[in-house]
Amino acid sequence: MLYAAKLALRHLLSTPGQTLLLMLGVAVGVSVFVFMSALIGGLATLLTQRTVGSIPHITFEMAERDPQRIVGGPGVQVAVQKDLSRRAQIMVWEPAVALIEATRGVTAVSPQIRGSAFVQRGQTIAPVGVIGVQPDKLSAIADVAGAIVAGTEALTPDSVLIGQTLADDLGLRVGQVIVVRSERDRERSFRIGGIFALGIASADRQALYMNFRTARALFGLPSGISRIEVKVAPPEAAPRIAERLRGATGLKTTPWTDENEQLFEALDAQGRTGTIVKTFALITIVIGIASAMLLSIVRRRGEIGIMRAAGASQRFVLGIFVIEGTLIGAIGAVGGALIAWLALLPFPPLEAVEGGGLPVDRAQGDYVVAVLLTTLAAGLASIVSARRAARIDPVEAIGA
Amino acid sequence: MSEEPLVRVRGLTKVFGQGEAAATVLRGVDLDLDCGEMAALLGPSGSGKSTLLTILGTLLRPTEGEHRMLGEELTSASDAERTRFRNVHIGFVFQFHHLLPDLTAIENVMMPAAASRGRETGAMRQRAADLLDAVGLADRREYRPAALSGGQRQRVAVARALMNEPPLVLADEPTGNLDRESADQVMALLDRINQSTGTCFLISTHDEHIADHCRRHIRVLDGQLVAAELGGAS
Ligand SMILES: Nc1ncnc2c1ncn2[C@@H]1O[C@H](COP(=O)(O)OP(=O)(O)O)[C@@H](O)[C@H]1O
Numbered sequence: 001m002l003y004a005a006k007l008a009l010r011h012l013l014s015t016p017g018q019t020l021l022l023m024l025g026v027a028v029g030v031s032v033f034v035f036m037s038a039l040i041g042g043l044a045t046l047l048t049q050r051t052v053g054s055i056p057h058i059t060f061e062m063a064e065r066d067p068q069r070i071v072g073g074p075g076v077q078v079a080v081q082k083d084l085s086r087r088a089q090i091m092v093w094e095p096a097v098a099l100i101e102a103t104r105g106v107t108a109v110s111p112q113i114r115g116s117a118f119v120q121r122g123q124t125i126a127p128v129g130v131i132g133v134q135p136d137k138l139s140a141i142a143d144v145a146g147a148i149v150a151g152t153e154a155l156t157p158d159s160v161l162i163g164q165t166l167a168d169d170l171g172l173r174v175g176q177v178i179v180v181r182s183e184r185d186r187e188r189s190f191r192i193g194g195i196f197a198l199g200i201a202s203a204d205r206q207a208l209y210m211n212f213r214t215a216r217a218l219f220g221l222p223s224g225i226s227r228i229e230v231k232v233a234p235p236e237a238a239p240r241i242a243e244r245l246r247g248a249t250g251l252k253t254t255p256w257t258d259e260n261e262q263l264f265e266a267l268d269a270q271g272r273t274g275t276i277v278k279t280f281a282l283i284t285i286v287i288g289i290a291s292a293m294l295l296s297i298v299r300r301r302g303e304i305g306i307m308r309a310a311g312a313s314q315r316f317v318l319g320i321f322v323i324e325g326t327l328i329g330a331i332g333a334v335g336g337a338l339i340a341w342l343a344l345l346p347f348p349p350l351e352a353v354e355g356g357g358l359p360v361d362r363a364q365g366d367y368v369v370a371v372l373l374t375t376l377a378a379g380l381a382s383i384v385s386a387r388r389a390a391r392i393d394p395v396e397a398i399g400a
Numbered sequence: 401m402s403e404e405p406l407v408r409v410r411g412l413t414k415v416f417g418q419g420e421a422a423a424t425v426l427r428g429v430d431l432d433l434d435c436g437e438m439a440a441l442l443g444p445s446g447s448g449k450s451t452l453l454t455i456l457g458t459l460l461r462p463t464e465g466e467h468r469m470l471g472e473e474l475t476s477a478s479d480a481e482r483t484r485f486r487n488v489h490i491g492f493v494f495q496f497h498h499l500l501p502d503l504t505a506i507e508n509v510m511m512p513a514a515a516s517r518g519r520e521t522g523a524m525r526q527r528a529a530d531l532l533d534a535v536g537l538a539d540r541r542e543y544r545p546a547a548l549s550g551g552q553r554q555r556v557a558v559a560r561a562l563m564n565e566p567p568l569v570l571a572d573e574p575t576g577n578l579d580r581e582s583a584d585q586v587m588a589l590l591d592r593i594n595q596s597t598g599t600c601f602l603i604s605t606h607d608e609h610i611a612d613h614c615r616r617h618i619r620v621l622d623g624q625l626v627a628a629e630l631g632g633a634s
């Protein structure tokens with residue numbers, strides 16, 4: 001064994017109680033570090049999951065044509081008027097869907113017909129946003145099937161699904177017939193096949209799910225579609241995949257991250273809070289180890305003098321105390337990581353967290369980072385003291 | 401004299417402090433030590449014995465003067481060079497035995513070799529065991545210093561000073577802390593080692609009885625050598 005390491009170990013073993021207490025102190029700091037990582041990570045995952053759970057991760061729409069590109073050029077002035085008569089629709093959508101489905105990270109693809117309409121029941125009228133989906137893709141984006149509170153999720157050509165708020169507002173029940181008038185001024189009557197409660201206020205009040213083919217007729221889109229909605233895994237990959245597919249499909253792609261700035265600001269603030277707490281935990285560890293090493297060195301002045309008198313180099317003395325401090329840090333850190341891991345065992349998995357419970361994710365504990373950082377910090381903390389040890393004047397220390 | 405002695409010191413001066421507080425402890429010491437010498441450094445307390453020994457041992461730099469050993473000029477050498485030189489060529493024995501409390505007797509003896517090599521080897525252990533045999537502590541190898549008597553600890557310290565086979569061992573009042581019997585034992589041991597290995601010993605003491613073990617007596621008074629005369633034998 002390295003001789004300096006042997007001496008460092010002997011030092012630690014000569015006062016086992018003190019050494020243990022010191023390592024315990026480090027362990028507590030490290031377990032705080034790990035716990036904070038698990039909590040902040042778990043919180044972020046939970047918030048993200050709740051946010052992205054029922055929204056599309058990427059939305060594909062027809063790119064708006066840039067008129068400058070059509071007639072542009074230097075010295076040419078173009079006045080552009082938005083063409084309101086031509087609707088934005090994806091004409092050649094089937095190859096695009098096939099391409100998107102074949103992309104890595106994409107987990108669900110739903111081509112949709114979208115439009116505004118009014119629902120009429122007797123004398124009451126309410127505005128709705130129609131979502132025309134292929135029946136097997138009904139729950140591809142939001143779990144509509146799982147949110148059905150009355151009726152069934154089956155989308156026949158003449159049935160629609162509406163949200164609970166809308167149903168309550170209009171006094172509608174499953175099986176009743178309503179008239180839907182589209183923005184294209186076409187109307188049709190439908191039977192209410194099911195009522196859902198997604199827990200998203202806007203959807204429960206305004207969304208109306210309809211069979212894809214029926215929606216085509218209602219909105220006068222015989223072949224094109226309005227948009228393609230996509231889910232990806234992990235949700236964080238959305239911007240990257242969106243960017244790639246924008247080039248591949250020529251469509252306009254909007255990742256969910258573009259419209260959820262607030263979430264990211266919140267996550268950012270949370271992350272910073274966690275970093276501050278973790279930094280303080282590390283600082284505490286550093287101060288603890290540095291002061292313990294200083295004490296150890298004061299106590300061993302005479303021994304250091306003897307070693308230097310016997311021709312031990314300053315580097316060798318430095319090495320002993322750096323190893324000693326690093327060992328305290330490393331062993332304490334491993335202990336702390338273990339304690340934290342055990343302490344996190346009783347916490348329920350994220351999916352099972354209920355109101356008031358801490359969303360702690362044991363997998364995001366940052367155990368390795370905590371151990372490495374602490375060991376490194378311990379090494380640096382002991383260098384300061386160890387340098388003092390190395391510079392001790394042997395004549396003074398021995399008192400010869 | 402064509403051949404240079406083991407140690408040659410000329411005009412050695414040591415001043416501690418500066419200005420008003422300056423204290424001149426050594427005033428122009430000239431001294432030669434030859435291989436195989438057994439010399440006592442005699443003088444009252446405060447006369448400068450320890451200061452001279454620490455300078456000869458490269459633990460302290462003189463304020464002025466020349467210090468050569470084994471043909472090397474040591475005053476101009478760097479701290480690291482002097483440390484290295486000390487490790488290989490000089491052994492120390494102090495009044496308060498100063499063993500490392502967390503190491504066993506044999507580990508203490510190996511220390512000067514292990515510290516410079518960076519690890520303990522089987523050969524070191526063998527040599528340390530032989531040295532402990534030689535100082536009569538074969539049965540105490542695995543004892544910690546706390547479990548040894550004062551005389552035994554000082555014998556371990558002697559063995560440690562000899563570990564790297566240095567040509568010079570400096571002993572600063574090595575018996576000052578021992579009872580008469582233990583003191584005589586240690587002196588007899590140093591004498592025996594000097595006879596058998598030819599190691600040069602310079603032993604400081606204020607005790608004439610202890611000095612009787614040495615063939616040469618060097619007297620220091622108020623920072624100056626009084627007279628370097630030959631002692632009893634030789
Ligand atoms: N580091 C120092 N600073 C100031 N004075 C010192 C120092 N070391 C020794 N002295 C003084 O030098 C003188 C000689 O000390 P020392 O060499 O220890 O004598 P001895 O070993 O013969 O008793 C004493 O007066 C002592 O006070």
Ligand SMILES: [Mg+2]
Binds near residue numbers: 400451572
């Ligand atoms: Mg003295």
